[in-house]
Amino acid sequence: MKWIVLLLLEICGAYAGTHKLQYFYTATSGTPNFPEFVTVGVVNDQQIDYYDSNIKRAVQKAQWISGAVDADYWNTNTQIYAGNEPSFKASLGILKSRFNQTEGVHTYQRMYGCEWDEETGATDGYDQFGYDGEDFISLDLKNLRYIAPVQQAFITKHKWDQNRALLENQKHYYTQICIDWLKKYVDYGKSTLKRTVPPSVSLLQKSPSSPVTCHATGFYPRSNMVFWRRDGEQVYEDVEHGEVLHNEDGTFQNSVHLTVKPEDLDSGRYECVVQLSGVQEDFVTKLERSVVKTNHGNTRRTNPGADGPEGSGSSGFIIGAVVGVLLLVAIVCGVVIWKKKKDAKKGFAQANTSDDGSNSSNNTPPKA
Template identity: 80%
Template sequence: MKLLFLLFLVINGAHAATHSLKYFYTATSGIPNFPEFVTVGLVDGLPISYYDSKIRRETPRQDWMAETEGPEYWDQQTQVSIGSEQTFKANIDIGKQRFNQSGGVHTVQWMYGCEWDEETGATDGYDQDGYDGEDFISLDLKNLRYIAPVQQAVITKHKWDQNRAQLENRKHYLTQECIDWLKKYVDYGKSTLKRTVLPSVSLLQKSPSSPVTCHATGFYPRSVMVFWRRDGDQVYEDVEHGEVLHNEDGTFQNSVHLTVKPEDLDSGRYECVVQLSGVQEDFVTKLERSVVKTNHGNTGRTNPGAEGSGSSGLIIGAVVAVLLLVAIVCGVVIWKKKKNAKKGFAPANTSDDGSNSSNNTAPKA
């Protein structure tokens, strides 16, 4: 349990100095009245650009992107997404053939991007494809070869591995160009991306028999650790960690749930601890029955934000999470892995033989 908890901290508690640029391409079939193709670009988890097959236009999702990049940038990105749209539609048909499927709802996804540690200078890149919410193929950047976790992807692996020029091109983008664009975007949005906003912490419980939820909301940056302590020691059993979610104002929220006996509510043994990256002070809330908000109207207190901000933040965050889920066609939530040439997109190929494409669109499977 301790190892699992440490792994959770590694995934959800990255250092604030680490920045990321990620792109999610998602194509779907069998979903009426929904865009068949969507792309979303994110910097440090915040959406910066968006395209779908209905609006057919790449659009900014942050004011600092709209203010710093002109029409030429968005025209270029639009052409990249239009080219990728056609390839992704073809890849859905290829996927259905490989998996011997017909009809139904299907998705093809491409996730790629890079990370940069502002303090150490360390960088990393990733390039992964998925089909129907499962891993399909991914790039081993260190050994410069593709990994096929399913038999249906082996033919794609062999084809892409043989194109050494394209592999070198991907490596150059992920290790150099992507990092250059990430640094530029971080500078564009430094007033947002480098700010610190302290969390508001609330203790919530649906019913006397339900787990007690420690809910931290309104914080920035995303890097946070939320956990329970008993008698000064971290609690690993009977604890469930939630995901870090977006709030509509650009901040984040996170929750951790503790299953505890009713008599322990006033034992004074338990406390919730919130640690925000870059802030030395821990935010500690002691578990007492009087501070727990319930569905029965108990008006506990919130620390350090305004009264009621915890529960309202939970609702807002849930709504925003659903909207983001729709916007990227489940690209982040369904496929849980963390993991084209100008203006932030890498050149890739469109032809089935793997030749270079001047349209900088996604590769065909």
């Protein structure tokens, strides 16, 4: 599986009942205008911090965490990230040698974290490494061993599998430390992480011969379904689903495209349905020519449903930019606009950030 796809799916993969704490590390070479080392911490779909080799410090990204931790928390995270930086740079050099590469752009990436199902209590952890956009090595937490999908990773697998202290530390981190911190973060940010925001829905069509797009935007949480129905039954043929994308305000957007005949626009048989996690009622928009926004003279808004908000007001499609693999980890969660700091601090009790002598990100691997 391509790492660019994996990162997109994992960063944005939280769903109802399940919470995720994740860290993304990226070391690069051959990119003079990009930091050589970057880290991003994410809880569910919300970035909580950022570090890179240029600024040399951990920077808070989620305002809801500001009143819950003290200055020592950020100092410790800075030390953890700074401690990982030389190891990742060295590992990148090792892998370039193993792959017999000397020039060009290269990346060494790590994605690790844990999941907690609030409803069932089930937990899980994962630790995955990638090189130049491909899987390199990953932790099998259940059997406490590493899996090497490529020959160049066999040396690393052998070295790490023989390090019993490393494996036991990994088990302790993913089954206890990471889970404990995830629960803390969910509690700190519950007003943000557990909120529900209904979507605005628009029907869009570029030209009379183009598919009709049902575009839902401004909703939260990410977990949703957008689909077309005909005569009350979900339509699967002539339907293309889009990807869930981030909005700048921390909400999401999604779309589904339906190819229909011109006469079907006024048949009354079709309707777009948006289902949002945490909301029992569906948001239903009937397909009618009069409410379809087009590029040929009609810019009228749609009504998302009986109780839903008005349309987004955009005169065209909201298009998600294609982000390069080198920039993805640094910016995919960095455009969130939060409420004022004083609102985020309300109701928080300061955390004990030294419960076990480490922060949630303290899980440093050895060199490859």
